[in-house]
Amino acid sequence: MSTSELAAEVDLWSRPGGPFDPALLAAHDEAETFPAQACAALDQWGLPDHYVPGRHGGRLERLDEVHGLLRAVAARDLTVAVAHGKTFLGTASVWAAGDSAAAASLARHVLAGEPVAWGLTEPDRGSDLLSGEVTAVRDGSGWRLSGRKWPVNNATRGRFVCVLARTDPGGGPRGFSVFLVDKDATPRGTVRHLPKVPTHGIRSADISGVEFRDARVPAHALIGTVGGGLELVLKSLQLTRVACVALSLGAGDHALEIGRDFLAERRLHGRRLADLPHARAVAGRAVARQLLAEAVSFTAARAAHEVPEELSTVSAITKALVPTLVQGQLRLVGELLGARSFLTGVDGYGGFAKIERDHQVVGIFDGSTWVNRSALATSLPALRPGRRPRPGTGRPVREWLRADHEPAALDLSRLGVMPRRDSVLGALGELVAALTAEPPGGADRLAARLLDAHGDLGTRIAALRPAAGLPATATMRLAERYEWCFAGAAALAVWAANPQAHDRPAWREGLWLRGALALALEGLGTRPPEANAVFDELGRLLLSDDGARVSLFGTPVEVSA
Amino acid sequence: MENTASDTLTLDELERWLVDRVGEYVPDLDAPVDPQQELGEYGLDSVAVVAFAADVEDWLGIQVEPTAVWDHPTVARLAAYLLAEREQQRAATA
Ligand SMILES: Cc1cc2nc3c(=O)[nH]c(=O)nc-3n(C[C@H](O)[C@H](O)[C@H](O)COP(=O)(O)OP(=O)(O)OC[C@H]3O[C@@H](n4cnc5c(N)ncnc54)[C@H](O)[C@@H]3O)c2cc1C
Numbered sequence: 118m119s120t121s122e123l124a125a126e127v128d129l130w131s132r133p134g135g136p137f138d139p140a141l142l143a144a145h146d147e148a149e150t151f152p153a154q155a156c157a158a159l160d161q162w163g164l165p166d167h168y169v170p171g172r173h174g175g176r177l178e179r180l181d182e183v184h185g186l187l188r189a190v191a192a193r194d195l196t197v198a199v200a201h202g203k204t205f206l207g208t209a210s211v212w213a214a215g216d217s218a219a220a221a222s223l224a225r226h227v228l229a230g231e232p233v234a235w236g237l238t239e240p241d242r243g244s245d246l247l248s249g250e251v252t253a254v255r256d257g258s259g260w261r262l263s264g265r266k267w268p269v270n271n272a273t274r275g276r277f278v279c280v281l282a283r284t285d286p287g288g289g290p291r292g293f294s295v296f297l298v299d300k301d302a303t304p305r306g307t308v309r310h311l312p313k314v315p316t317h318g319i320r321s322a323d324i325s326g327v328e329f330r331d332a333r334v335p336a337h338a339l340i341g342t343v344g345g346g347l348e349l350v351l352k353s354l355q356l357t358r359v360a361c362v363a364l365s366l367g368a369g370d371h372a373l374e375i376g377r378d379f380l381a382e383r384r385l386h387g388r389r390l391a392d393l394p395h396a397r398a399v400a401g402r403a404v405a406r407q408l409l410a411e412a413v414s415f416t417a418a419r420a421a422h423e424v425p426e427e428l429s430t431v432s433a434i435t436k437a438l439v440p441t442l443v444q445g446q447l448r449l450v451g452e453l454l455g456a457r458s459f460l461t462g463v464d465g466y467g468g469f470a471k472i473e474r475d476h477q478v479v480g481i482f483d484g485s486t487w488v489n490r491s492a493l494a495t496s497l498p499a500l501r502p503g504r505r506p507r508p509g510t511g512r513p514v515r516e517w518l519r520a521d522h523e524p525a526a527l528d529l530s531r532l533g534v535m536p537r538r539d540s541v542l543g544a545l546g547e548l549v550a551a552l553t554a555e556p557p558g559g560a561d562r563l564a565a566r567l568l569d570a571h572g573d574l575g576t577r578i579a580a581l582r583p584a585a586g587l588p589a590t591a592t593m594r595l596a597e598r599y600e601w602c603f604a605g606a607a608a609l610a611v612w613a614a615n616p617q618a619h620d621r622p623a624w625r626e627g628l629w630l631r632g633a634l635a636l637a638l639e640g641l642g643t644r645p646p647e648a649n650a651v652f653d654e655l656g657r658l659l660l661s662d663d664g665a666r667v668s669l670f671g672t673p674v675e676v677s678a
Numbered sequence: 679m680e681n682t683a684s685d686t687l688t689l690d691e692l693e694r695w696l697v698d699r700v701g702e703y704v705p706d707l708d709a710p711v712d713p714q715q716e717l718g719e720y721g722l723d724s725v726a727v728v729a730f731a732a733d734v735e736d737w738l739g740i741q742v743e744p745t746a747v748w749d750h751p752t753v754a755r756l757a758a759y760l761l762a763e764r765e766q767q768r769a770a771t772a
Contacts, residue, residue, distance in 0.1 A: 247724060289716075290724045290748040347724060348745055498729035504736060535728045535744045583729050585703040585721030 119176075120185030123162060127193045130158055139468055142194050145321040146471060149313070151274070152321050155197040159190065160230040168205040170212055170527070173224030177212075179524055180356070180418040184363040191367020192374075195475035196319040198364055203270045205360055206483065207233030207279050209353040210295050213529045214341040219297055226277065234275035235357075236266030236327060237350065244488045246281060246347060247289070251329065253282040253296060259335045262296065265311065267326030270482070273310045274323045276301055281346050293346035296338045298329075307332035318474035352532040354484060355428040358436035359417045361483050365443035366414055368476040369407040373667050375469050376400060376450040377659050379457065390453070391660045398649055399449050401656030404667055405632030406446040408623065409604055410439045411669050412633060415518070416541060416607040422524035423517040424540050425531040430496055431541070431603075437489040438600045440480035442636075447473050487593075494588035494596035499535050502575040514544050518614035520670050541606050542599075545571055548609040557612075557619070557627025563634035563645055567605040570641045574598050598641055605637035611669065618670065622663035628654055629669065683737050687764070693757040699733055700753065713753035722747065734760065740767040 130137035136154035145152045159165075167186055169175020177183065183205065191198035204227060211220050227233060242248045251264030266272065266280055278298045285292035300308050311326030341349045380400055383390040390396050417435040421428055451458035451473060457466035458473070480486045511517070517524065549564045556562075577595055588596070612630045623629045632655050635648040658664050683695070693713055700711045704720045711720065722730055731744035738760060746763075750756040 289718055289751070290727075290745075291751075348748075351724075495726060496728050499732035501732075504732065533743070535731055583699075583703050583726075583733065584705075585726040 119167070120182060120189060123164070123186055124189040124192075126158075126162055127189055130155070131193055137193050137197070139194075142197070142321070143468070143471065146196065147320075149315065149320045151323055152194070152197050152200060155194065156201050159197070159201050164190075164201060165204060165227050165230055168208055169224045169227050172216065173212075173221055175224060175228060178527070180359060180421045180527070181415060181524070183360050184366070184414060184418050187360065187363035188367040188370065191364045192370040193367075195364060195368050195371070195472060196321050198367060199270065199319050199475070199478065200322045201232075202360070202364070203235065203275075204231075204233045206357040207235040207271070207275065207277065209235075209356045210279050210349050211297055211340055213353045213356065213532065214295070214345075214349055215530065217337075217340075219337050219340060223277065223297060231277060232271045232275040233277040233279065234269050234271040234327075236269045236272065236278050236280040238266065238268060240265055240267050240326075244485065246293070246350065249281055249283055249288075249293065251280060251282045252286070253284050253294060253334075256333055259333055260296065260338065262298065262329035262332045262334060265326060265328045267311050268314050268324050269326050271323050272325040272327045273313070278327055279340070281350050284343055284346070290347050291344040293350075294343050295340040295346045295349050296334060297340050298332070298334055298338060300327075303332045303334065306330070316478075318471075318477050320474075348534065351429075351534055352529070355432040355532055356421065356529070357483055358432040358489065359414075359421055359428070361479060362410070362414045362417070362435055362439035364479050365440045365476065366407070366411055368472050368479070369410060369443045369446050370667070371472050372447050372450045372469065373403060373407060373659065374665075375466060375472075376403065376453050377664055379454055379466065380660060391656075394653065396453060397656030397660070398652045399453055399656070400659050401632070401652035401654065402636075403446045403449040403453075404655040404659050404664075405629070405636050405652060406442045406449070407667055408629045408669060409608060409633040409636050410442040410446070412608045412611045413442075413604050414439055415611060415669065416514075419517050419522075419524055420541070422527055423511050425528060426533050427536050427538060427540060428532055429534055430493055430500065430536040430539060433484075433489040433493040433496075434600045434603050436484055437486045437493065437597075438604055440476070441486055444476060444480060447476055490593055490596045490600070491588055493599060494592045496536055497578050497592065497595060497599065498581055498583060499537065500539055500599075501578045501581070503579065504537075511540075514540050514610045515548070515614040518611050520615055520618065522614075539603070541610055542571070542603050544610060545602070545606045548606065548613055551613055552609065558631060559647060560612075560627035560631045560634060563631060563638060563647070564605075564609060566638055566643065566645065567602065567609075567634060567641075570598070570638070570643070571602045571606075574602055601637045601640035604640070605634055608633035608637070615670075622661070623658060623667070623669065628658065681737070682739055687738075687761070689757055689761055692761055693753055695737065696734075696753045696757055699730070703730060711753060713757070715753075716751050717747060717753070717756075718751060724748075738764050740764050 136158040166176040170177045187202050253260040253262050284294040307330050309328040313325045380391040420431045461467045461470050549568045552564050553561045618624050631651045635645050638645045697711045727744040727747045731742050735742045750759040
């Protein structure tokens with residue numbers, strides 16, 4: 118219910134004079150001022166409730182629902198979604214650390230609308246968490262923090278900042294701990310805000326920083342154990358990386374809406390742009406990217422509930438692939454729009470440039486595409502074929518990807534740092550066989566090629582030489598191939614799990630599935646001959662009455678009863 | 679390398695196996711791996727540790743969290759931990 122309710126509200130708020138009025142948000146963007154009206158509307162509606170687990174009095178039960186909500190906001194304005202949704206990221210470590218007085222207290226503040234920031238990055242330290250220099254030293258029963266976190270979303274607005282700090286001067290994987298700092302409870306003058314940083318996209322967001330100068334925090338600011346910070350952050354990131362991709366899906370929705378209008382309206386040489394075969398194929402390719410991104414995101418959101426032990430790889434794949442798929446989708450829509458993708462003042466189309474600017478950050482923060490790919494690359498040996506297979510304990514993937522399946526309760530204590538199986542890719546053989554028994558529109562041929570590519574990938578992974586340090590370029594390439602194979606398998610699994618949807622417009626004759634598989638095969642370096650025809654069909658779908666909302670299950674994804 | 683450790687594995691054998699394995703991960707080392715040296719100094723830190731833990735799991739036939747390497751960061755300490763862990767996990771499944 119809540120997803121479609123929120124989407125409907127955001128639509129209402131987007132009318133002239135409303136808090137999501139595009140003119141208002143464009144003005145904030147221009148002036149680099151915070152979109153306070155939009156965030157207040159979301160607070161009033163109760164979106165923060167969805168960032169807090171049910172046990173602590175909130176309504177966070179299902180990640181697919183969080184996706185639906187953030188996507189609905191992002192589909193109207195990505196900056197607002199980034200600004201508001203950051204609280205979900207900032208709190209993740211506290212929920213992942215288990216129940217505590219700190220969790221109960223933070224829950225109350227979030228429910229009351231307090232933003233929470235997440236400070237991992239430090240100036241000049243980038244993605245390397247182990248190089249962090251913000252330190253916490255014991256001070257009586259509490260701690261004293263020193264150093265800077267920058268750049269951090271909501272660092273200035275957020276009353277709370279969750280930070281990773283060095284608690285062992287020697288550092289190392291057990292040398293860091295997580296602290297939840299209540300800035301209001303620190304002695305005067307010991308926490309300083311660093312100025313807002315001008316940015317290329319999400320200009321109106323509060324991208325700033327925070328400096329601790331011997332800032333004293335009480336004992337209960339410590340989240341989890343002393344020395345448990347890196348592990349806790351690595352686990353929390355699995356959740357936030359899965360949640361983050363909803364931002365991409367929303368941006369993709371927004372762009373497709375603009376592209377669709379343009380294709381239908383624009384007349385060239387006496388005909389509609391939509392009648393130009395090339396334009397249709399480009400549009401169809403954009404649709405395929407969006408739907409594949411959705412299939413992967415949906416799989417990841419469900420995986421968080423059903424196979425949390427596998428989330429270390431699933432989240433890395435998702436965060437590497439989905440923003441990349443959508444960034445490419447935006448580029449295609451931009452090509453279709455031509456000059457209108459570049460001119461910011463054109464009525465109706467001027468918003469596109471903002472989407473493209475805003476979206477770039479999704480592939481950078483919370484672990485960039487490369488950082489995630491590199492995490493996957495280092496895990497590949499643990500996924501090599503022939504490893505003593507761990508018996509699957511849960512339900513098969515084609516069961517838990519059914520749209521109306523009630524996912525298992527989120528159990529963050531099951532998150533781990535090493536994958537021992539991959540339930541999605543591991544099911545590829547079965548999924549392809551099932552498809553061959555009942556081939557929708559030739560999708561079986563594409564699926565068979567994916568299976569070949571996967572076999573080849575297995576051979577290459579098995580031949581990987583172990584090595585210390587960061588992965589070699591060749592290993593990064595393997596990881597990328599793994600992502601495409603996973604994406605194809607996810608698409609097949611979503612297809613198999615949802616026979617009730619097979620007669621929906623995007624599903625008939627396996628349409629979206631063929632588009633998704635064609636993209637995955639292209640990603641793997643083959644050019645399936647049927648790709649152009651599939652993309653043309655998807656382009657026609659976008660232009661038909663059914664194209665107003667391009668989504669696997671109908672946008673917004675309806676999840677909770 | 680044998681595929682699985684023998685049932686009567688001693689601490690010494692386990693240590694030697696770990697020394698060899700770490701050596702594989704750092705092929706350009708000019709001296710043998712020192713069992714008392716922190717593994718992080720061999721580049722076996724948070725990053726490479728997943729693959730390493732997978733190797734150890736496969737060989738010992740027990741479940742090993744990569745974080746065990748963080749908690750027991752030298753070959754000597756890791757060997758002692760793993761041997762105890764193996765006995766415990768086997769007793770539990772026996
Ligand atoms: C708008 C915005 C908001 C942000 N908000 C927050 C926030 O709220 N909290 C927070 O903690 N941080 C935040 N960040 C910081 C963001 O997460 C960092 O940009 C990120 O950690 C990467 O750091 P870096 O840009 O310095 O790149 P570096 O880490 O210096 O990376 C440089 C390049 O190397 C690549 N690279 C880095 N590590 C690896 C690896 N292991 N393997 C392969 N390639 C690698 C990167 O992908 C990049 O291409 C924000 C950044 C921006 C731009």
